Amino acid sequence: MLDDLKVKIGPQFYQYHVGAINRVSLLLEEYHAKKILVVHGSVSWEKAKPKLTFLNEERYSFIFHQYTGECSYYGADLIVALSKQEEVDFIIGVGGGKLTDLVGYAAHVLNVNFGVIPTLASNCAPWTPLSVMYKETGEAEGKTEHFLRQAAFLITDPSLIIDAPVDYFVAGLADTLAKWYESDAILQQKDLINEPFLQLAGFTSKLCKEAITKDSAQAIEDMKNGKLSDCFVRLSEIVFAVAGMVGGLGDKYARNAAAHAMHDGMSKYIPESHQYLHGEKVAYGIFYQLALEEKWAMIDQLLPFYQELKLPMSLHQMGIYPEDEAVIEDIIKFIDSKEKVHLIPITITEDTLRTAVYQLEEYIKGKG
Incomplete structure (x- = not known):
């Protein structure tokens, strides 16, 4: 019998099919989210926006933050500071692996729930409750932040994923x-x-x-x-x-x-x-x-x-x-x-x- 095995299966909710992103609104309702920080990149963000219909719902208040391009402690600090300033109660990450890692770690530090909408199929970062840390220069920190908080949801659409490089x-x-x-x-x-x-x-x-x-x-x-x-x-x-x-x-x-x-x-x-x-x-x-x-x-x-x-x-x-x-x-x-x-x-x-x-x-x- 192992006494050091920690089983962390994955997100609380998962869907992947055309139109799946439409379900995000119901999940935000499930988590009683009101003020939501959306962390995004640049190119993938422009491609994803037409599918993010939940952004048009007036019952939710959205704040937007473009990340630096790295999953870094500096980048996490920016999210933490903005979330505290705006009294954010939920975070959504829209992007690739480094972005979803960054959102997971920042949510862990903040003690708030988060969900991810991947725009790439480049690794399993959206699924896993851990973050591989880098410096802003792109150099690896040589360490990984593990946490016990799972994503509230991982939802995306194959018609978005297929449009990636x-x-x-x-x-x-x-x-x-x-x-x-x-x-x-x-x-x-x-x-x-x-x-x-x-x-x-x-x-x-x-x-x-x-x-x-x-x-x-x-x-x-x-x-x-x-x-x-x-x-x-x-x-x-x-x-x-x-x-x-x-x-x-x-x-x-x-x-x-x-x-x-x-x-x-x-x-x-x-x-x-x-x-x-x-x-x-x-x-x-x-x-x-x-x-x-x-x-x-x-x-x-x-x-x-x-x-x-x-x-x-x-x-x-x-x-x-x-x-x-x-x-x-x-x-x-x-x-x-x-x-x-x-x-x-x-x-x-x-x-x-x-x-x-x-x-x-x-x-x-x-x-x-």
Whole structure:
């Protein structure tokens, strides 16, 4: 029996279909919301506004705030200050992953309820009660804020999601693929394999992996053609919603391991990596974790998928291999400091973490 498992399934209410956003008004009524802060971005906000019919209802008072573009402590402070000044009793976030992370953290600090309307299928940030923190420069803080408050609702419309940039969706597919590769070896350990919520996490991660490796190419093609197909709707829903259940059910045993730790290390110590999306860096991180586990055959199995989706496979291929070897050392020490990395059932030291970086670079170079 585990005494450290925290199960946080997801939002209190979820819907994803054409016209679903019309239900937001009823949910605001359910939470007795009166004065509502709407946090938004720029481009996605203009696309979303026509679908936000609840903004026209006179029974609610709305205040609007354009966020800085980062999920930062500074950005959260701005929301907290404005919410206190305006006596806000509910927050709605309309945008991508960093925005929904920011809204969740600010609502946690304020002790107010919040809901999210994602405009991208780029990661599972809208689903999860945690926030990955960045500096305003885009550099990762190297820490994640976990909180117990779940979103009051996650509602969006596939006709909004399909209008987003395709590369964000591709990155989201890669980020979601990591769920299985990061968690499977951990969950298969003898002392964990019969834990019911961990079993559910494992089943969910497998669902994500199988759907993505099988149907991504078709979903991407449909998105490029603006075709609201069952395939696109299903895979986009897996990215921003179902994927979030893996960590929600499995907590630290099924959340992030070496692939995401490598993402965070790159984001913290390689400024040039900021040109790549979260999921693109995680895609490289999957290969890094497989190299760490010496699962070269799995890398070979994934190579055609990575090539088809044009996903990053090595630091050299990405053009961001650091000239200063001290940067690699900083990343290795950072990864080694992460508790969840050490849940992987292999010997993990700074030496093994370092060796995996160099071996992967050579291995991918050899696949030239």
